[in-house]
Amino acid sequence: MRDREINLSIQAGCVFFAAVLTICLFEWTTLDIQIARLAFDEAEKIFPYREEIFFTKYLHHGLKSLMYAAGLTGIGWAVYCYRKTQSQPLRQSCLVAIMGIILIPLTITAIKHVTSRHCPWSLDIFGGSIPYTSLLTFVSEDYPGGQCFPAGHASGGFMWISWAMAFWHTRPMLAKTALVMAVVLGGLMGVGRMVQGAHFLSHTIWTVILAWFLSISLVYMVRIRIAGKWPCLKSGT
Secondary structure, three states, rough: OOHHHHHHHHHHHHHHHHHHHHHHHHHHOOHHHHHHHOOOOOOEEOOOOOOOOOHHHHHHHHHHHHHHHHHHHHHHHHHHHHHHHHHHHHHHHHHHHOOOHHOOOOOOOOHHHOOOOOOHHHHHHHOOEEEOOOOOOOOOOOOOOOOOOHHHHHHHOOOOOOHHHOOOOHHHHHHHHHHHHHHHHHHEEEEEEEEOOOOOHHHHHHHHHHHHHHHHHHHHHHHHHHHOOOOOHHOOO
């Protein structure tokens, strides 16, 4: 138990360092804007791939539907595994996995509604009408609030970070598979929306950081804080 607490503390420290580094990198430079310009047509003043069928039908709506199906399937499997096993560590893993699939996308969506950040395609520097403001700058009340930060679409991929952390010691192969899924699918979904002009790079990176932080929090809560208080998590070995 002590080793697990130390491991989680180290990971929490890494998340904090990543958050500070991300703030410094994107607040003190124009990297977000420079990267977004790679997908922007300066002559036409549009993101040409915004309505491209490959991005809208497959990378956006298609992958979103796939992640809904995968998430529901994952929850169903975790519930089944939880009910069948008598292993305390595996039950804890299943509980973390279920909560991660549900809470990570919901939390990202909730944050999007309160940050009031706009998509690149809405900004005046990219043909829109809203002035660009950095993350730590207040958005003027003269303009309607946006709902583009952090990257919600990518959370459907990065939510699998919770499975990597949940099953790392109980089902190592499953955990490693989940980690690959998180990186590949989350990255693909994030980059796809960036090319369309829906997000800056920093939006996607913050989704990774938040998904990682929430996964750490769930593991800590389930394995350390409440495992000893719930009989269903104490039975067997």
